[in-house]
Amino acid sequence: MLDTPAINDLNICVATENGSGSASSNNILFKAIFKMGIPCSSKNMFPSNIQGLPTWYQIRASGEGYLSRKDVIDVMVAFNDATMAKDIHRVRDGGLVLYDDSTTLPANLKRDGVQYIGFPANKLVAKLVPASPLRAKQRNMVYVGVLAYLFGIDMEVIKAVLEDTFGKKPAVIESNLICIDAGYQYVKEKGFTQNISRLQVIPNGNKGKILTEGNTAAALGSIYGGASVICWYPITPSSSLAEAMEFYLPKLRKPKDGKKTYAIVQAEDEIASVGMIVGAGWAGARAMTSTSGPGLSLMNESIGLAYFAEIPCVFFIIQRGGPSTGLPTRTQQSDISLMYGASHGDTRHIILIPHDMNACFDLARQSFNYADRFQTPVFVAMDLDLGMNIWSSEPLKLQQEPFDLGKRLNATQLEEWAKAGKKFRRYFDQDGDGIPYRTVPGNENRMASYFTRGSGHDADAKYSEDENDYKYILDRLRKKFDSARKFVPKPIVEREKGVRTGIICYGSSYEPVREARDRLKAAGLKTNHMLxxxxxxxxxxxxxxxxxxxxxLVEQNRDAQMAAIIKDEHPDLGMKIVSVLVYNGLPVTPKGIVGQIFDAAQSAQPKTA
Structure with a gap:
């Protein structure tokens, strides 16, 4: 153990089993650290079943403000007998294992160089909680109290979090507080101590900040972006986005003339949901769905229809481990290529890639403007880490600007066109940017009508198998895509003059890259960065x-999908790119990035005899 404990530098891993009720205790612990003003983050590694399989919840406190998953585990709360041997092995040398000693810990689970503190959680709860299904779950509250005492979390802070969480349920607050206090008092009376870290209040440390998940932030952004038709089918890890919209829309979108101004439809499958939003987008609604890789695979044919018929719609893709069913509850960035070229034939799609909570909110809002402006499917690429884990964030900032409906003609505008001798041609490049004009149902001008089809058509929306008509449409679609380059969000670049080594990343890789760059700099390698x-x-x-x-180039997939896109567009510069790939399904750690960069740099050194 260290002689002097670190201040506000701690990584706790709670090992339990799914369905054991540990989610509540873990959230209380995490929110208590946040309430102390300490920058903190949480990572939930949970199984894809409902109950019984192992789950791990990591809470990191970082006075330096790092939010990525920490490389090492300082403290393991070993509350799952099935994984205890593996869990104890994962604790760093000098770390701490907390366990329930209501039963004796087998001798083979003891290892040198690690501190053990046992406490009789089962026995304590049995004395305090009447026999009921809740007793087993409230056992988890005991380790909250143990950790609070050992690392300096004031019980008043714990109580405040309980009141925030269960404000209208005083009996629940009281029963949880009793169990937490039992753990606190037990280790206090036994005189247990540790020298790993102390958590100290940072005055105003998290003042004004919020805790939220990316899926919730994206749902709110969609609401403020004008989404009015939401069609979806449940799939991990995207379901909570649509569920958040179900929760917030009634609060934020008031009825008009006693009627709702939105529709949320849980379809029978992903194919039905995409068909619904394509139809709604054609009718002029701001329509969206949320899904993950398997759902995206099923939606490909309808995405091609929306691309070729030029119908705006938005797809939130919360990526997980694939292929096939893969790892439904693990994180990855392995659907970038699938989104970029979704559907058969020649397609290219706009993808917006958030990296934090405000980006999830704002890019979700903007996605509907891009879909309308460019009359095309737009993808918002997130992942499980960003979408489902709780992140601390600055308050979500709403940019006050009108909706951009693009080149959408109303009846009056068509009448003015007719007077000027202009003809409405649905798929004609009127302005040279590849973006045609469109109308939507309800337009009373007789010039507004056209036939929408996914088969070959000409600039006037008439059926055509003429090779020149077909090539014209494909070339114009590509020109439209290239026009989008001037409008999509630009990369965020951090550069220092004279530095010749760069790092590129995207999405949830941002936080571990930020920390990795600090470590590289401390080791003598300065880097510039592009997000x-x-x-x-x-x-x-x-x-x-x-x-x-x-x-x-750091990305979370095996095949370097973003690198392939960049090399395809800039083949003369592609040889400069060295891929740093993390694809084990877990949130990226700084160590995983630093190690690969140093290995690559060393292998690039000229060999000497």
Whole structure:
């Protein structure tokens, strides 16, 4: 153990089994640390079944403000007999194992260099809680009290969190507080101590900040972006996005003339849900769905229809481990290629890529503007880590700006066109940017009508198998996609003059890359950084490639999907890219990035005899 405990630098892993009720106790512990003003983050590694399989919940406190998953486990709360041997092995040397000693810990689970503190959680709860199904779950509250005493979390803070969580249920607050206090008093009376870390209040440390998940932030952004038709089918890890919309829409979107101004439909499957939003987008609604990789695979044919018929709609893709069923409750960035070229034939799609809670909110809001402006499917690429884990964040900022409906003509505008001798041609490039004009049902001008089809058509929306008509439509669609480069969010670039090594990342890789760059700098390697926020790529990406000798591209998939996209567009600069790939399904750690970068740098050194 360390002689002097660190201050506000701690990683706790709670090992339990799914369905054991540990979610409540873990959230109380996490929120208590947040309430102390300490920057903190949580990562929930849970199984894809309902109950019984192992689950791990990591809480990191970082006075330096790092929010990525920490490389090492300082404290293991070993509350799952089935995984205890493996869990104890994962604790770092000098770390701490907390366990329920209501039964004797087998000798083979003791290892040198690790501190053990046992406390009789089962026995304590049996004395305090009447026999009921709740007793087994409230056992978890005991370790909250143990951790609170050992690491310096004031019981008043715990009580305040309980009141925030169960405000209208005083009996629940009291029963939980009794169990937490039992753990607190037990280790206090036994005189147990540890020298790993102390948690100290940071005055105003998290003042004004909020706790939320990316799916909730994206749901709110969609509401403020004008989403009015939401069709979805449940699938992990995207379901909570649609569920958040079900919760918030009645509160934020008031009825008009006694009628709701939105529709939320849980369809019979993903194919039905995408068909509904394509139809709604054609009718002029701001329509969306949320799904993950398997659902996206099923939606491909209808996505192609929306692309070719030029119908705006928005897809929130919360990525998980694939292929096939894969790892439904693990995180990955392995659907970038699938989104980018979704459907058969030649397609290219706009993808918005949030990296934090405000980006989830704002890019969700903007996605509907992009869909309407470019008359096309737009994808918002998130992942389980960003979407389902709780993140601390600055308050969500709403940009006050009108909706951009793009080139959508009303009856009056069509009448003015007719007077000027202009003809409405649905798929004609009137302005040279590849984006045609459109109308929606309800337009009373007789010029507004056209036939929408997914088969071959000409600039006037008439059926055609003519090779020139077909090529014209495909070329114009590509021009429209290229026009989007000037409008999609530009990358965020951090650069220092004279630095020739760069790192590119996107999405939830941002936080571990931020910490990894600090470690690399401390080890003598300065880096510049680019955070990609959208596809198609903007000119800033090429500029970054030109400015650096070596670029490490961090992504969470096996096949370097973003690197392939960049190399395809900039083949003359692609040799500068070195892929740093993490695809084990767990949130990325800084160590995983730093290790690969140093290995790559070392292998690139010229060999000497």
């Amino acid at each position: 990609i926020r959208a596809l198609p790529l903007t000119s800033e990406v090429r500029d970054f490639l030109v400015e650096h000798d070596t670029i490490y």
